[in-house]
Amino acid sequence: MSMFDLTGHVALVTGAGQNAGAGIALALAEQGAAVAVNDLRAERAEATCAEIQKAGGTAVAVPFDVTDLDAVRAGLARAGEALGGHIDILVNNAGIPADMGYGPFRDITPERWRGPVEINLFGAMNCVHAALPGMRQAGWGRIVQISSGAGRTGLAIGVALYGSGKGGVESFVRHISQEEAGAGITANTLALGLMQSAGGPGISDIAAGIPVGRLGRPEDVGAAVAFLASPESSWLTGQTIDLNGGSVTR
Numbered sequence: 001m002s003m004f005d006l007t008g009h010v011a012l013v014t015g016a017g018q019n020a021g022a023g024i025a026l027a028l029a030e031q032g033a034a035v036a037v038n039d040l041r042a043e044r045a046e047a048t049c050a051e052i053q054k055a056g057g058t059a060v061a062v063p064f065d066v067t068d069l070d071a072v073r074a075g076l077a078r079a080g081e082a083l084g085g086h087i088d089i090l091v092n093n094a095g096i097p098a099d100m101g102y103g104p105f106r107d108i109t110p111e112r113w114r115g116p117v118e119i120n121l122f123g124a125m126n127c128v129h130a131a132l133p134g135m136r137q138a139g140w141g142r143i144v145q146i147s148s149g150a151g152r153t154g155l156a157i158g159v160a161l162y163g164s165g166k167g168g169v170e171s172f173v174r175h176i177s178q179e180e181a182g183a184g185i186t187a188n189t190l191a192l193g194l195m196q197s198a199g200g201p202g203i204s205d206i207a208a209g210i211p212v213g214r215l216g217r218p219e220d221v222g223a224a225v226a227f228l229a230s231p232e233s234s235w236l237t238g239q240t241i242d243l244n245g246g247s248v249t250r
């Protein structure tokens with residue numbers, strides 16, 4: 001392996017028990033990273049972990065809730081111990097709360113406002129806060145945030161709260177990139193278009209409207225993250241990159 005080799009690095013991928021997160025964890029392991037596989041649901045984290053191990057990679061399951069700072073701190077410590085090093089690649093992928101309600105903002109009652117913001121914005125802050133000391137001490141780190149087109153474009157599809165969490169975290173990552181650039185740490189965001197896993201009625205019409213002609217796959221996200229996590233990407237920081245089959249160009 002020559003380019004994008006992650007041997008010797010230790011990654012944490014949140015919400016990696018299925019779909020995009022699992023694709024990211026598999027890709028990083030394939031490039032040689034030891035991977036801490038997080039999910040709120042332990043059995044999902046263990047399933048991804050088993051898949052990595054079956055392919056010959058190194059992984060450990062670290063279930064915790066990214067919105068709980070104490071649990072995040074303990075999870076990172078556990079991961080570092082199990083994998084023999086601090087987390088130097090952090091991928092904040094968890095972003096869809098179990099009980100996310102969709103609908104126009106006017107119809108969403110106040111007690112449901114926090115969930116989508118909490119997981120996307122505070123979930124990312126918790127993980128970044130816990131991972132930064134180790135990265136700074138080593139003088140090297142990669143932070144990759146998974147966002148959505150809904151964080152960049154106004155849409156009348158019932159995702160105002162989700163979009164505000166995504167937009168907020170994109171801004172957070174931009175600031176982190178500036179604060180930590182001198183410490184050898186990059187921070188970037190990937191704004192995903194609709195993924196195959198989204199399913200639902202009308203999905204084939206949506207796919208037909210995407211210039212590349214298909215929805216996103218976990219391996220599309222995995223490949224982009226593997227690049228952003230690599231030593232070769234050190235000149236790329238502070239950016240939000242659309243990964244969407246060409247649906248939106250800027």
Ligand SMILES: NC(=O)c1ccc[n+]([C@@H]2O[C@H](COP(=O)([O-])OP(=O)(O)OC[C@H]3O[C@@H](n4cnc5c(N)ncnc54)[C@H](O)[C@@H]3O)[C@@H](O)[C@H]2O)c1
Nearest residue numbers: 015017019020039040065066093094095148192194195198
């Ligand atoms: N699916 C899409 O079409 C799409 C489009 C654009 C962006 N995205 C973004 O991509 C990312 C992954 O999406 P997906 O569709 O693969 O998600 P998913 O819901 O299929 O899987 C995410 C995993 O996160 C876990 N999770 C939920 N809450 C958690 C928490 N508090 N702590 C830890 N883990 C938690 C879930 O158990 C689940 O296994 C998200 O950030 C999402 O916003 C998805």
